[in-house]
Amino acid sequence: MSDTIRLTGITAEGFHGVLDFEKSQGQLFRVDAALSVDLQAAGRSDNLEDTVSYAGIAELIEDSVTGRPFELIEALAENIAQRVLLFDAWIEGAEITVHKPQAPLEQSFADVSVTVERTRSAVRRTGGPTAGETAEYLDEFDVEVLKDLAENARRAEGEAAASGPEPDAGQVGPYRRVSLVDLATVYDEEGGGRAGHETVWVPADTQLELPEGTRDPELPADFPVRAVVALGSNLPDAELGTPAELLASAVRALEEADGVEVVNSSPVARTKPVGGPQGQPDYLNQVVELETTRSPHSLLDVLQQIEADHHRARGEGSGEQRWGPRTLDLDMITYAGAEISSSQLTVPHPRAAQRAFVLLPWSWMDPVALLQGTPVRELAAQADDAEHVDQL
Numbered sequence: 001m002s003d004t005i006r007l008t009g010i011t012a013e014g015f016h017g018v019l020d021f022e023k024s025q026g027q028l029f030r031v032d033a034a035l036s037v038d039l040q041a042a043g044r045s046d047n048l049e050d051t052v053s054y055a056g057i058a059e060l061i062e063d064s065v066t067g068r069p070f071e072l073i074e075a076l077a078e079n080i081a082q083r084v085l086l087f088d089a090w091i092e093g094a095e096i097t098v099h100k101p102q103a104p105l106e107q108s109f110a111d112v113s114v115t116v117e118r119t120r121s122a123v124r125r126t127g128g129p130t131a132g133e134t135a136e137y138l139d140e141f142d143v144e145v146l147k148d149l150a151e152n153a154r155r156a157e158g159e160a161a162a163s164g165p166e167p168d169a170g171q172v173g174p175y176r177r178v179s180l181v182d183l184a185t186v187y188d189e190e191g192g193g194r195a196g197h198e199t200v201w202v203p204a205d206t207q208l209e210l211p212e213g214t215r216d217p218e219l220p221a222d223f224p225v226r227a228v229v230a231l232g233s234n235l236p237d238a239e240l241g242t243p244a245e246l247l248a249s250a251v252r253a254l255e256e257a258d259g260v261e262v263v264n265s266s267p268v269a270r271t272k273p274v275g276g277p278q279g280q281p282d283y284l285n286q287v288v289e290l291e292t293t294r295s296p297h298s299l300l301d302v303l304q305q306i307e308a309d310h311h312r313a314r315g316e317g318s319g320e321q322r323w324g325p326r327t328l329d330l331d332m333i334t335y336a337g338a339e340i341s342s343s344q345l346t347v348p349h350p351r352a353a354q355r356a357f358v359l360l361p362w363s364w365m366d367p368v369a370l371l372q373g374t375p376v377r378e379l380a381a382q383a384d385d386a387e388h389v390d391q392l
């Protein structure tokens, strides 16, 4: 049985409705909310930190009712449900009823209402969602909701961020996700331990001021983070098969690697070679998204081991040319939100933003993906090789 926090009869004036006078004159709306939250910890500790503040929920509901007008109470209920689930990662489900007791009906009536019930698709019961799960979940939300969140994020980030430019309505582009690497730090600072939504989306140009030493990207993650990896092959292998077979085998190898889970994969693309020697064969390219507890360099080790297992020739005497034909190439495109620069590893991959053979498959897999705050879709369209990438 799940525990419930229930708020009933939150009443405020709003301007929702299809008819003109509803939009101009306004009327009262009443909202009931039932939130599924595990209350055992709070029951035992008697500490507000261990539960969801109903005051915050009430404020959020009032904000939605008095805010942006919707035509339908269905849309208002949906908006509230989405915001409630984003309010605190530990809210597992929300049932929202919007009453419109002054609806324009000719008949004598007591009330009109709609009820929506929404559950979080992926929540780990202990510790809240991972960055990946949160990001995936956030992809289901519309831009208006994200705008609200970005606003909250700016408030949470303090004065410096609050003075940044206004988020650009209608685009996902100006926001970026803050990785769980960052989130974990925020937890520590606040001593909380909750993934509240404020720390997940921030305007793209927000600088997080985190204490020194807490963002060492080589800290092994005790929580999974997401990484994007690009695969390429344009040389068959006598033993392991065609480029298509080599890509499929590499994805299987990633699935089997310790501390790595493949959570999404793109369709395969046939692409014209970019750079390298004249006349090399077309490539097959693909992009996968991983969830990993490995540190970036240890993930690079895994990628290079898989390349070697697929007979990737490398190093002195191997005959391999720069950007020349290869049985398998695995590039780490992103690792959480981290920027890494070492002698072995640069993340985000320094040439990814110009390569449609990476960006297009990535955008097919995740149409709202961002690379350093810019939609991958847009970068793909601008890349020189955009016309030479065909989905198989």
Ligand SMILES: Nc1ncnc2c1ncn2[C@@H]1O[C@H](COP(=O)(O)OP(=O)(O)OP(=O)(O)O)[C@@H](O)[C@H]1O
Binding pocket: 322, 323, 324, 329, 330, 331, 332, 333, 343, 344, 345, 346, 347, 348, 349, 350, 351
């Ligand atoms: N993000 C990254 N992903 C993979 N390798 C990287 C990355 N950043 C730096 N490297 C380093 O790049 C070196 C060369 O890699 P590789 O020979 O696969 O390059 P390439 O794939 O031919 O070229 P490109 O990097 O332009 O795709 C590797 O030994 C690795 O240490």
Ligand SMILES: Nc1nc2c(c(=O)[nH]1)N=C(CO)CN2
Binding pocket: 231, 232, 233, 271, 272, 273, 274, 275, 276, 283, 285, 323, 324, 329, 357
């Ligand atoms: N189309 C295409 N061109 C490339 C590729 C690749 O994977 N696909 N990889 C390269 C070096 O990594 C260089 N050029």
